[in-house]
Amino acid sequence: MTSPTTEDLQAITEQVWLSYLDPEGVAPFLPSEETPALPHVIAAVSVTGAWEGHVVMAFSASASQMAASALLGIEEEEVSRDDIADAVGELVNVIGGNVKSLLPDGSLLSLPHVATIDEGVNKWPAAVEVCRLQGSWQNEPIAISVWTSKSTG
Numbered sequence: 001m002t003s004p005t006t007e008d009l010q011a012i013t014e015q016v017w018l019s020y021l022d023p024e025g026v027a028p029f030l031p032s033e034e035t036p037a038l039p040h041v042i043a044a045v046s047v048t049g050a051w052e053g054h055v056v057m058a059f060s061a062s063a064s065q066m067a068a069s070a071l072l073g074i075e076e077e078e079v080s081r082d083d084i085a086d087a088v089g090e091l092v093n094v095i096g097g098n099v100k101s102l103l104p105d106g107s108l109l110s111l112p113h114v115a116t117i118d119e120g121v122n123k124w125p126a127a128v129e130v131c132r133l134q135g136s137w138q139n140e141p142i143a144i145s146v147w148t149s150k151s152t153g
Contacts (some may be wrong), residue, residue: 002051002103002104003051003103003130003131003146003148004099004102004103004130004131004146005131006131006132006133008099008102008131009095009099009131009132009133009144009146010031010133012095012098012099013029013095013133013144014028014029015098016091016094016095016098017029017137020070020071020090020091020094021067021070021071021091021137022070027137027138028137029135029136029137029142030135030136030137031133031134031135032134032135032136033134034134034141040059040060040061040064040116041058041059041060041061041064041084041088041114041115041116042056042057042058042059042114042115042116043056043057043059043088043089043091043092043112043113043114044056044057044092044112044113044114045092045093045096045109045110045111045112045113046109046110047096047099047100047103047107047108047109047110048107048108048110049106049107049108050103050104050105050106050107051103051104051107051148052148053130053146053147053148054146054147055092055095055096055099055144055145055146055147056092056143056144056145056146056147057088057091057092057095057142057143057144058142058143058144058145059088059140059141059142060140060141060142062140063137063138063140063141063142064084064087064088065079065084066137066138066140067084067087067088067091067137068083068084068086068087068088071087071090071091072086072087081116084114085114088112088114089112089113089114090112092112092114093109093111093112095144096109096112097109099146128147128148129145129146129147130145130146130147130148131145131146132144132145132146133145
């Protein structure tokens with residue numbers, strides 16, 4: 001296998017949600033065909049080496065706050081900007097690590113990078129989207145995508 005699929009991404013995301021955000025299984029990530037509005041928080045990890053690309057998660061402001069609350073075990077109103085960066089960075093790191101496990105040996109994962117829309121969003125030159133999973137969690141949009149930056153299949 002040279003590139004992950006949307007089905008791979010869905011299986012990984014469901015596992016991560018159950019493990020980190022919804023252990024009781026009452027508020028799962030719900031895939032959807034609707035494209036989320038402009039995100040407020042974006043978290044990404046890059047893959048280099050045998051396969052090159054990026055794993056990107058885009059959150060609404062509310063979804064990022066809920067994720068931080070669930071992951072860190074604190075009340076939503078107590079969540080700080082640093083808590084959000086830590087939580088969404090950890091989520092993209094875990095999903096990215098699972099995606100990397102599907103890629104050829106010699107693929108390496110970067111540290112996560114988190115940006116809010118007011119900080120600007122980096123674009124990856126010549127990147128092509130490989131697969132995308134979008135949907136909602138507790139009625140807030142989230143999209144997860146994998147991008148390749150070279151012709152790796």
